Amino acid sequence: MNRILLAIGVMALTTYIIRMIPFTFVRKKIKSRFIQSILYYIPYAVLSAMTIPSIFYATQDLPSAIAGTVVAVVLAYFDLPLIVVALSASAAAYLAMVLLPIILK
Amino acid sequence: MHLFRRGMRDGISIALGYLSVSFSFGILSVQSGLTVWQAVLISLTNLTSAGQVAGVGLIAANASMFELFLAELVINIRYALMSLVLSQKADASFRMPHRLLASYGITDEIFAVASIQKEPVKPAYMYGLILVPFIGWSLGTWLGAAAGTILPEQITNALGIALYGMFLAIILPPARKSRAILAVISVAAVISVLLHYFVSWMSGGFAMILAALAASVFGAVFFPIPENADAKEAEA
Structure with a gap:
């Protein structure tokens, strides 16, 4: 019991310190244009690398993941709000899971 | 207050995605021998996905505290880069206590939304943006751990794609321009x-x-x- 609490403490503290040190102690603005450019692109690159290829495994079933991805890409392309895109992707994936087995039967 | 609410609104899609991921984390924790409250305590104090899954695996395998520390360090070191990016993005009103507090909530998704803001990020916005996903993450863990079988599997699986749908909604409009x-x-x-x-x-x-x-x-x-x-x- 106490061992598990200690383990949770170790996990929490390690994770917190990694996040806290750069955010709290790097207060100066970085001047280098090259580094600034890297920092500017990182969020987009992180999101892209997080999404692809993981999005195709996100529903545990490829056809429904493809359905969700297509809907998300089209709605995102037309600049719809984040929450609309997110929920529509889920709804499309769910419909594909339910309907595809019936249609393909 | 306005900024706080805007942060909360931007956090909703993240929270929905977290709900499904943390739901499966809750199920996994109980299967690995943790109690419901231990699982929830991990989510409350860690607020991260891969690190928590690895941690629960190591706890179940009776690993040493040093192994646990090392695993968390390797898996979560990416946050150091993200919090460096955010340190550049933080408004001047982000004083030391705010930084100490808000660091806790720098996840991949919260980072992504915060760093893409056009203006420097203020503490109130950041707190709203952290609070809603934090609730989703902890609530999902509790639901998964306490009642892993309540939701039909197809619904939890379908919710799993919400987060990625949101990511596409963040990156595609600027990529068009x-x-x-x-x-x-x-x-x-x-x-x-x-x-x-x-x-x-x-x-x-x-x-x-x-x-x-x-x-x-x-x-x-x-x-x-x-x-x-x-x-x-x-x-x-």
């Missing part, structure tokens, strides 16, 4: 796919950061951003 961003996200996606299929021993978090760093360096080399506004003011 900027060829540089389009090039950077394409390079990141290609490297990520290559690492995923050809270097499959590499952990997901590490592969993601490697792909993102390589694509960002590519962007910095071929599409350097204009000199910053401060420099322009200084010249004027």
Whole structure:
């Protein structure tokens, strides 16, 4: 019991310190244009690398993941709000899971 | 208050995605021998996905505290880079206590939404943006741990794609307007796919950061951003 609490403490503290040190102690603005450019692109690159290829495994079933991805890409392309895109992707994936087995039967 | 609410609104999609992921984390924790409240305590204090899954696996395997520390360090080191980016993005009103508090909530998704804001990020916005996903994450863990079988599997699986749908909604509109961003996200996606299929021993978090760093360096080399506004003011 106490061992598990200690383990949770170790996990929490390690994770917190990694996040806290750069955010709290790097207060100066970085001047280098090259580094600034890297920092500017990182969020987009992180999101892209997080999404692809993981999005195709996100529903545990490829056809429904493809359905969700297509809907998300089209709605995102037309600049719809984040929450609309997110929920529509889920709804499309769910419909594909339910309907595809019936249609393909 | 307005900023806080705007942060909460931006956090809703993240929270929905977290709900499904933390739901499966809750199920996994109980299967690994933890109690419901231990699982919830992990989510409350860690607020991260891969690190928590690895941690629960190590706890179940009776690993040493040093192994646990090392695993968390390797899996979560990507947050150091993200919090460095956010340190540059933080408004002057982000004083020490705010920084100490808000660091706790820097996750991949919260980072992504905060760092893409046009203006410098203020503490109130950040707290709203952290609070709603934090509730989703803890609530999902509790639901999964306490009642893993209540929701039909198809619904939890379908919710799993919500988060990625949101990511696409964040990156595609700017990519439409900027060829540089389009090039950077394409390079990141290609490297990520290559690492995923050809270097499959590499952990997901590490592969993601490697792909993102390589694509960002590519962007910095071929599409350097204009000199910053401060420099322009200084010249004027």
